[in-house]
Amino acid sequence: MRVLVVDPDPARAALVAEGLSGVEPLEVRHALLFREDEAALFAPDVIVVASDSPDRDTIESLREATAANPRPVVMFVDRSEPGLAEQAVLAGVSAYVVDGLSKARVRSVLEVAMSRFQLMNGLRQDLEKAKADLASRKTIERAKALLMKERGLEEEAAYRVLRKLSMDTGRPLGAVAADLVAFAGVLKGNAS
Amino acid sequence: MSGERPLRLGFIALNDAAVVIAAKEKGFFADEGLDVELSRQVSWATVRDKMSVGALDGAHMLAPTALAISLGAAGAEPTPLVAPLALNLNGPAITVASRIAAAIGPGSTADGLARLVARRREEGASPITLAVVFPFSVHNYLLRDWLARAGIDPDRDVRLTIAPPSRMTELLVGGIVEGFCVTEPWDTAAVAAGAGVIAVRGSQFWPRTPDKVFAVTESWAAKRPDELQALLRAMLRAGAWADEAANRAELAALLAQPHYVGADAAVIETSLEDMVFHADGASAPQPTHAGWLLSQMMRWAHIPAEVDIEAVARRVYRPDLHAIAAEALGLPTTPLLEVLEGFAEKASFRLPTAQDHAVNARLSRNPEG
Numbered sequence: 001m002r003v004l005v006v007d008p009d010p011a012r013a014a015l016v017a018e019g020l021s022g023v024e025p026l027e028v029r030h031a032l033l034f035r036e037d038e039a040a041l042f043a044p045d046v047i048v049v050a051s052d053s054p055d056r057d058t059i060e061s062l063r064e065a066t067a068a069n070p071r072p073v074v075m076f077v078d079r080s081e082p083g084l085a086e087q088a089v090l091a092g093v094s095a096y097v098v099d100g101l102s103k104a105r106v107r108s109v110l111e112v113a114m115s116r117f118q119l120m121n122g123l124r125q126d127l128e129k130a131k132a133d134l135a136s137r138k139t140i141e142r143a144k145a146l147l148m149k150e151r152g153l154e155e156e157a158a159y160r161v162l163r164k165l166s167m168d169t170g171r172p173l174g175a176v177a178a179d180l181v182a183f184a185g186v187l188k189g190n191a192s
Numbered sequence: 193m194s195g196e197r198p199l200r201l202g203f204i205a206l207n208d209a210a211v212v213i214a215a216k217e218k219g220f221f222a223d224e225g226l227d228v229e230l231s232r233q234v235s236w237a238t239v240r241d242k243m244s245v246g247a248l249d250g251a252h253m254l255a256p257t258a259l260a261i262s263l264g265a266a267g268a269e270p271t272p273l274v275a276p277l278a279l280n281l282n283g284p285a286i287t288v289a290s291r292i293a294a295a296i297g298p299g300s301t302a303d304g305l306a307r308l309v310a311r312r313r314e315e316g317a318s319p320i321t322l323a324v325v326f327p328f329s330v331h332n333y334l335l336r337d338w339l340a341r342a343g344i345d346p347d348r349d350v351r352l353t354i355a356p357p358s359r360m361t362e363l364l365v366g367g368i369v370e371g372f373c374v375t376e377p378w379d380t381a382a383v384a385a386g387a388g389v390i391a392v393r394g395s396q397f398w399p400r401t402p403d404k405v406f407a408v409t410e411s412w413a414a415k416r417p418d419e420l421q422a423l424l425r426a427m428l429r430a431g432a433w434a435d436e437a438a439n440r441a442e443l444a445a446l447l448a449q450p451h452y453v454g455a456d457a458a459v460i461e462t463s464l465e466d467m468v469f470h471a472d473g474a475s476a477p478q479p480t481h482a483g484w485l486l487s488q489m490m491r492w493a494h495i496p497a498e499v500d501i502e503a504v505a506r507r508v509y510r511p512d513l514h515a516i517a518a519e520a521l522g523l524p525t526t527p528l529l530e531v532l533e534g535f536a537e538k539a540s541f542r543l544p545t546a547q548d549h550a551v552n553a554r555l556s557r558n559p560e561g
Contacts (some may be wrong), residue, residue, distance in 0.1 A: 033359065035368065051238060052234055052238075053235070054356040055235070055356065056235035056237045057356065058353070060237050061326075061353075061354035083247070084241055084245055086245075087244050088241055
């Protein structure tokens, strides 16, 4: 397990390292400040950040921006702020460690964070795929409607035309349908 | 008049927290019988979370962040906020690394940078990396607009990253970023360190650039209207004090303290020159400003095109609450801006047409999408 701990306080990085002793292979790296280039090279499985680290904004924006390479983020929170940890989780932090937590539980917290992250990431990808599928299906419907209107075809025949185009060009049905709709727009002078 | 515990207000280490800090230090909060505790925060994400859970009663906040939190766009669930006070005008600036300043050349447009971007691309070199403080910041939108005017696509031609304001100079020196847009004193600090050159001040291409607001949750404002008015009166007086030229040296010394901004007092005093806290109605939250910011959020697809810009701008920005406090102090009423002043757009920007403006900007940017 590769863990990057970004924390102004080195004691908490030590806590993480101790709590994970026995995990093989293990590399815990402590950074006072987050550096994107170093983090990219290190490729951590999980990033642990203190809630009082000024780098929280950077790490949070990375999670938004680098959809290609997201990492679970675990946050150290001070127990004097009730509700804060839950709010951070709503905002996308995978899990949190309440400050003062015993080292015995560090391992389970990180493991839960990683599996929760996998789950959420999987759900997000499913959702994106579902949205894309729906959009593609709508485009196919529009392309079929166009063919039916312009060429006087039945629905089934219009679908066969699209499917043949797709097979002939080796491109997905949705892409062929999108082209057809776009070209129809150009021919009618809708696009300039 | 306060409740059982002091009111907790959050701020980030920047010059534009001046009004909040001066209200505390110069006794304006105390004059109103308010017991206020200022709490320095280290990231905007933390400010957002603490506002949502009520760990902070109010905060010094990036204006677009207040809008984004209200819409639930800045991560987490939507928490409706109100901004009854603008904390400053002017203050953001775009700074580039001294190393590339010569290649960019003089002038306040990004044309020189555009040439550098093109050259890097021809050479196959890594793209220019620029930093802003938070995705939902006027800095992000100023920088994007500045780049786009020179034909640079901020999402494709350069790399935009997020970094804490106080670390900008260090990142510039280390070559991690080659430029940034941040509020003072961190631009002047980079210049003083010999690391950067200010390419353009926000005020040069948009005189009276809006920046930070004071925000509370809508529910807090509804539950504690008297305390909110007392806070506003104290901060209006603090803003007037902070604007006085005779008080600027004292203000700089106040801000320089390590538990506030924690930068050199001389640097802060220089970097305050451009900033307005009170004069000519600077503290009135202008829904037209919110409208422009929302239109930029929409332009760059940071919020969905379905958001009703005018409705959100009017719900979050509350000049009516400001007017009550101003009247109580005998201050003149600030007229609301109908047209965005000083901002060089082809078509003038008005709140009722903000939606069309944003949608057109989005379409013209991405004709194939």
